[in-house]
Amino acid sequence: MNKKISEAKIYIENNIVEKPEIGLILGSGLGVLGDRAENQKIIDYANIPNFPISTIEGHKGRFIFGEISGRKVAIMQGRFHYYEGYDMKETVFPIWVMRLLGIEKLIVTNAAGGINTDYKPGELMLIKDHINFMGKNPLIGPNLSSMGTRFPDMSNAYSSRLRDLIKSISYKLNIPIREGVYASMTGPAYETPAEIKMLRIMGADAVGMSTVPEVIAANHAGMEVAGISCITNMAAGVLDKPLSHEEVIKTADEVKDKFIKLVISIINEI
Template sequence: MMELDKKILEAKKYIENYLDEKPDICLILGSGLGVLGEKAENQKIVDYSNIPHFPVSTIEGHKSRFVFGRINNIKVAIMQGRFHFYEGYSMKETAFPVWVMKSLGVNKLIVTNAAGGINTSYRPGDLMLIKDHINFMFTNPLIGPNLNSIGTRFPDMSNAYSYRMREIVKNVSDKLNIPIKEGVYASMTGPSYETPAEIRMLRILGADAVGMSTVPEVIAANHAEMEVIGISCITNMAAGVLDKPLNHQEVIKTAEEVKEKFIKLVTGIISEI
């Protein structure tokens, strides 16, 4: 058994000791969006710092813990906080929780993030359903020996954000009268925000929003043959779109303003998938 296999198994066993029932869906919540975790019933809290081999979140707006419970009677594992490449974690460490969730039997992943709007028709507070991504981190969590117990050496990424589940999201958004855009997410390493020239480049390449996360987890989830939904909260316009500097406080503030809409949409999605 490979070293990474061992770490996944040890983390899984630790978490299992706390659970009465195994989750069906995992949610990874981005900056300022962790409030959804408070909506779960029959909560079991597991701090990342107590789980063997788990990193911890160091960024404002990330609580650094799992909330296990039920939303609309669906069994969920909610990550209040994620791990970023720019924090100094390896790509494998950023993807590690996804593999642990797969080992627990989870086959569906809802991943969310706070993102900068590149598409000039977007406005802060918009929600964007991710239909595809561009990996501008120039590295990959699957580099190195393959985890044969989890997935194939060369996973297909042509349906990385499940078409079937995207159609469900669009139906839910229509039913709840919550407008949602659909676009391409570009992931950069951070932690510095992008330059106006980089944003112009990304726009030419077809990106609608940009952030510093999500792609490693989505690659890992596809490797593990999990179905993925990705939702970006457009918390600010990207560099050069508006004539003003960017800061993380604006990200948190906008996420706070859209939280009710976000919670309503995601809880609706959970019931339907």
């Protein structure tokens, strides 16, 4: 694995001018932020040694290296999901590559279903913690000691410092943001109403099919992480209507302006 990570890192280094300092992972329908980067260098995942390929609608499947607010960024337009058939380690492979490139701060975003009945589609949620219901952990197996310890602490997985900063920024911009717990399920089927009821009882505010493996790997590698969910729909059983990926993409598109404004300001102050 160390050899594979190194090969991907070397390929990227040979194709960019300056090393990035902040990493961003853009979820379904949120990839438009990548288009705001200046001095872009685009690298398709398909061209990077050992990289998986994104197969989901709304995920372009490429890295954008460039500048936002004068900061050097590496933006993932599309991520990898366990439900696509990838091994859990493959889903977090880009995290390890970004860490080897020197990135120490990571902003992860996703489209999520609202479990908390006070939430509404189109709202943003700052992730303060997560519940892993995927039944897997990307750190299972031989420890990548070059990245971190065998037993990483997860008590501050979503940096309290960054959460305070983001809440302050959202207040200044007059962009309301919730703060809650994100639960991850494997997918690709949406959850049943009974599963959503269970998650609500256990303290989850939103649910999705990504993010948690990446955050585990990032914490293991010593990265400071912030997470933002776009509540694109209410989870199963909350409203009397079926769920669809089309609704997810549509809602994400409707909130893109405030999402972009917030994340650009975060990058500026992080």
